[in-house]
Amino acid sequence: MAFAPPRLLPLPAPAPARCAVSARHHGGRTAPELSGPTPRVVVVTSGKGGVGKTTTTANLAASLARLSLPAVAVDADAGLRNLDLLLGLENRVHLTAADVLAGDCRLDQALVRHRALQDLHLLCLSKPRSKLPLAFGSKTLTWVADALRRAPNPPAFILIDCPAGVDAGFVTAIAPAEEAVLVTTPDITALRDADRVAGLLECDGIKDIKIIVNRVRPDLVKGEDMMSALDVQEMLGLPLLGVVPEDTEVIRSTNRGVPLVLNDPPTPAGLALEQATWRLVERDAMTAVMVEEQERPKKKGGFFSFFK
Amino acid sequence: MAPASIAISLPFRLLLPPRPFRGRATWPRAIRATASGDTSGVAGGERKVALERRVGDLKALVASVPPAVASIQRNIGPNFVAGFCLGIAVLAAVARQVIIRSRERDNRGSVADLVRRGQLKSGQRGTAKLRTYDDPFNNPLVKIDEDASTAQMFGKEYRLAPVRLTKEQQELHQKRRSRAYQWKRPTVFLREGDSLPPHVDPDTVRWIPANHPFAAASSEVDEETAKQNVYQKDGVPSRVKAEHEALQARLEASNDVTKLPSNSSMQHNERPLRLSGKPFGNLQSSEFGSELENQDIEPGKHSCDESLQSNRLEGQ
Numbered sequence: 001m002a003f004a005p006p007r008l009l010p011l012p013a014p015a016p017a018r019c020a021v022s023a024r025h026h027g028g029r030t031a032p033e034l035s036g037p038t039p040r041v042v043v044v045t046s047g048k049g050g051v052g053k054t055t056t057t058a059n060l061a062a063s064l065a066r067l068s069l070p071a072v073a074v075d076a077d078a079g080l081r082n083l084d085l086l087l088g089l090e091n092r093v094h095l096t097a098a099d100v101l102a103g104d105c106r107l108d109q110a111l112v113r114h115r116a117l118q119d120l121h122l123l124c125l126s127k128p129r130s131k132l133p134l135a136f137g138s139k140t141l142t143w144v145a146d147a148l149r150r151a152p153n154p155p156a157f158i159l160i161d162c163p164a165g166v167d168a169g170f171v172t173a174i175a176p177a178e179e180a181v182l183v184t185t186p187d188i189t190a191l192r193d194a195d196r197v198a199g200l201l202e203c204d205g206i207k208d209i210k211i212i213v214n215r216v217r218p219d220l221v222k223g224e225d226m227m228s229a230l231d232v233q234e235m236l237g238l239p240l241l242g243v244v245p246e247d248t249e250v251i252r253s254t255n256r257g258v259p260l261v262l263n264d265p266p267t268p269a270g271l272a273l274e275q276a277t278w279r280l281v282e283r284d285a286m287t288a289v290m291v292e293e294q295e296r297p298k299k300k301g302g303f304f305s306f307f308k
Numbered sequence: 309m310a311p312a313s314i315a316i317s318l319p320f321r322l323l324l325p326p327r328p329f330r331g332r333a334t335w336p337r338a339i340r341a342t343a344s345g346d347t348s349g350v351a352g353g354e355r356k357v358a359l360e361r362r363v364g365d366l367k368a369l370v371a372s373v374p375p376a377v378a379s380i381q382r383n384i385g386p387n388f389v390a391g392f393c394l395g396i397a398v399l400a401a402v403a404r405q406v407i408i409r410s411r412e413r414d415n416r417g418s419v420a421d422l423v424r425r426g427q428l429k430s431g432q433r434g435t436a437k438l439r440t441y442d443d444p445f446n447n448p449l450v451k452i453d454e455d456a457s458t459a460q461m462f463g464k465e466y467r468l469a470p471v472r473l474t475k476e477q478q479e480l481h482q483k484r485r486s487r488a489y490q491w492k493r494p495t496v497f498l499r500e501g502d503s504l505p506p507h508v509d510p511d512t513v514r515w516i517p518a519n520h521p522f523a524a525a526s527s528e529v530d531e532e533t534a535k536q537n538v539y540q541k542d543g544v545p546s547r548v549k550a551e552h553e554a555l556q557a558r559l560e561a562s563n564d565v566t567k568l569p570s571n572s573s574m575q576h577n578e579r580p581l582r583l584s585g586k587p588f589g590n591l592q593s594s595e596f597g598s599e600l601e602n603q604d605i606e607p608g609k610h611s612c613d614e615s616l617q618s619n620r621l622e623g624q
Contacts, residue, residue, distance in 0.1 A: 103550070131521050139495075171520070
């Protein structure tokens with residue numbers, strides 16, 4: 001399953017699943033096919049700040065929930081959390097994982113359910129000015145993920161929004177993860193950090209890493225002022241989960257507290273993130289990428305076409 | 309034109325149409341001058357002449373105004389009316405702009421302004437109307453032409469380029485990174501300046517600055533209790549339960565000291581006190597025995613509180 005025709009370049013992925021997906025592609029599907037055992041613990045990371053980790057997490061989680069795949073979005077940024085704002089839940093976060101650890105509440109009480117999306121829950125690691133106990137190290141989220149796995153109704157996905165950098169927050173966020181989504185922008189600073197983070201993730205045993213290239217501008221790519229998604233992929237050597245174009249609607253949706261994928265009518269970035277979600281669910285990758293806008297052939301009309 | 313030249317030389321106030329008398333006119337000063345002139349002889353006579361001259365000028369002015377009004381009435385036409393209406397319209401537009409700008413200056417950047425501009429939704433954050441997506445790869449906004457390797461998206465047509473990355477290239481990149489980044493995930497966090505415990509591998513330690521969000525001074529619960537708290541599925545949370553029990557114990561201790569006659573009946577009927585801000589509404593006494601195995605949270609603190617309480621009561 002890919003954005004572009006999946007048959008352009010076959011990937012060496014598990015053949016039966018791909019055949020099933022491809023066969024049903026033309027029929028017009030309403031939901032992707034969930035691949036792998038659940039809950040799948042996915043960390044969304046980048047290394048560099050400001051590339052769109054939190055936006056991607058919020059949209060992936062919202063899109064999963066809309067596909068009736070229960071998702072828990074964990075904001076692992078202890079100091080500078082923002083995921084609650086993007087989901088419009090900032091006024092409803094009263095209990096956090098830190099309160100669960102301290103015994104002030106249970107884990108299910110700390111999960112904040114989205115009003116509109118019943119299958120989407122948010123868990124914040126701590127309150128902005130509070131501090132987590134040092135002694136537990138990176139075990140906090142491992143316990144949380146394990147407890148969610150053992151819950152009576154475990155979620156299908158646990159998405160962890162990783163803080164920027166590679167310090168203790170990063171270590172804590174990646175500890176329970178089995179897969180990683182590496183968000184990067186097509187500039188060399190983000191790429192260097194992404195390569196380093198990919199190396200650290202691989203050292204930690206996370207081999208399923210896919211990249212989302214965010215804030216791509218086709219006009220700059222066409223003028224060779226910006227790297228294309230294929231260039232980014234060539235530098236990092238990782239499969240592509242999605243390519244998200246630059247979109248002003250991102251700012252608007254952030255300010256409204258409504259994820260971009262819920263926009264009606266859809267926006268280019270929202271649609272790209274929706275496609276990325278489908279690939280994530282199916283453990284698929286892009287096989288072809290939109291590179292540049294094509295000039296449409298002008299229609300030739302007769303003399304009277306001028307008056308039409 | 310004489311009337312026009314007179315009108316130009318006169319002050320603007322005299323060009324206004326005559327208004328009905330509102331109780332106070334400008335004449336009394338002149339009248340007072342005539343009254344004082346009766347007592348001062350020759351000087352008074354000169355003043356009287358000057359006053360008569362002024363009155364004459366005024367009469368001439370009054371006589372000149374009707375022809376001016378008449379000339380205006382004579383020259384008035386559709387152009388004048390149109391110009392007048394246009395002027396009023398321009399004035400109204402300018403006034404409206406001024407009002408709007410002054411309001412914008414007052415409200416710029418406020419939440420009300422953002423709500424008015426549609427950038428923020430007050431009271432509706434997070435309540436999005438759900439849209440049922442079709443297949444995001446095949447819908448009216450996205451058309452993929454596999455034969456021509458083109459994709460039509462939002463009315464624009466893009467060329468598609470196949471992904472060139474192969475499995476071998478991926479493995480090469482992985483090997484490159486494994487050579488470049490030798491890393492072992494830290495499992496122990498220690499604050500900068502602390503000494504390394506003897507049984508801890510230095511490679512697994514992450515040193516954390518004191519101002520980091522993970523650098524709490526001390527934890528009120530130990531690791532095992534924290535883990536049990538996370539895994540607790542139902543029942544009362546451990547700290548809430550511990551606080552409740554502490555309050556119960558305190559209440560019992562106070563009952564023992566005062567030795568109330570109805571001591572035994574109160575123990576049976578006592579209710580959980582709500583002295584702290586913690587929610588006790590969901591406390592269930594039947595669940596207390598089976599929820600948590602680890603109930604030894606801050607035993608020293610509780611016993612200390614009890615002894616203090618009993619000491620105070622004894623003192624009284």
